[in-house]
Amino acid sequence: MSKNLYTPTIGLEIHAQLKTVTKLFSNSVNDPRATDPNSIVSPIDAAHPGTLPALNYDAVKKVIQVGLAIGADIAEYTEWDRKNYFYPDIPKSYQISQNKYKLVNGGKISGFDVTSIHLEEDTGKSIHDEGDYSLVDLNRAGMPLMELVTEPVLHSGEDAVAFAKELQLLLRYLDAGDANLELGEMRIEANISVSKTDKLGTKVEVKNINSFKAVERAIQYEIDRHIEVLESGGTLIQETRGWDEEKRETFSQRAKEDAHDYRYFPDPDLPKLFISEIFDLAELRASLPSLPKARRASLSTDGLSPDQIEQLVFDNNLYKKYQQVASAYLDLNKVKVANVILTNIVGLSSLEVDFFIDNVTTENIGDLLTLVENKELSSSGLDTALASLYQAPNQAEVIVDNLGLKQNNDAKELLNIAKTVISDNPKVVDEYLAGKESAIKYLMGQGMKLSRGSANPQLLEQVIQSQISA
16 A cells, blocks of 8 residues: 555634624623533523524624734625524524625635635534433533634645644734633634545545644544555545544544535524724734734744744743843843743743743843853853742842852952862873863862852863963
């Protein structure tokens, strides 16, 4: 079996809950993390007879902002459709969505083409107990849900993860959504096919994958399964499959529906929207924050490594801390600024990171790095000083003085230390003069002990070498 003969083609459908105060068509609180079942459900959400939806325009605005951020076309006209299907967690037996007239069309994320983005209401959630019954929680029903569809232009699980991560970042930068996969705030579906020709193969959909690792695994599993079926002479069917993370395999759920199966028709209870009459697109575009792509470009001009750049792009609070220090202390090496901020949060809990952000001030970091630049503080002394700031926020220079961390650059004192070390270790000096380069490390160690770690190691080594030569 030669996998190299087949080209995988993948398209994504990604649903993301939007951060709004209320739901899409009711005044219920929009709280995806509400834990008490059916506690934020209004008569509209529960589809009581006679209730009518009222549009939340803030949700429309957030989808438009996403569209503007990815360079897409914003529709001049849009309307709402009823998508008809029955599930216990959708009490109306239809979902208010958009079919023909999407809010956003085109655009790119991570270099991959986006087909469209539209807005719809989320459904409730069925909870399957171990018994012979299921429970329904309608808290999620009616929450504003953005659905993004890509063109079939991705070719691997790695491509899909890169796209999804960039979308997650974008939603967070725009404050449009938190997009936490593990909480169901972003749900990923992948349409996968393989083919030996330019014609696409039979498409299989894998639904509701809830982690980036699972996205990559599920797509690779399906690619391998498709090839195995075709190579053995079998036939693939268009279907919807689920992903079992424990077994690391997909499983069949149902035959894939086509659009006509949903019997879409315009919702008679909601107004048609002419976007330019409601929003000033030029004003919305001008109000967009600095986005991940622009931040990467800016950080790359600072000379930062790709890993440093991605960490600062991913975490807005750390980026702000970096910018504050870099702009306030223009003479500092920006790579060192980023390194101090990033290396000192590795291994910390989220609470400790928050403490670092809130209490280790711009002046703390800038003053300490200035001491390092002036060779008054060693890198190990820097780490000690920063660690002490976690325990008791204070002026950085005071902490350095109190802990005796400042490096000794006094030429006279270093000369006395060097003379003592040479006098006390004649055999080691002879070994060094005989060509044993490593002997200098022993002499340096003795000198640092005499200085109780305060000597500037570079200067001390120079003094010892010059005294031996003399």
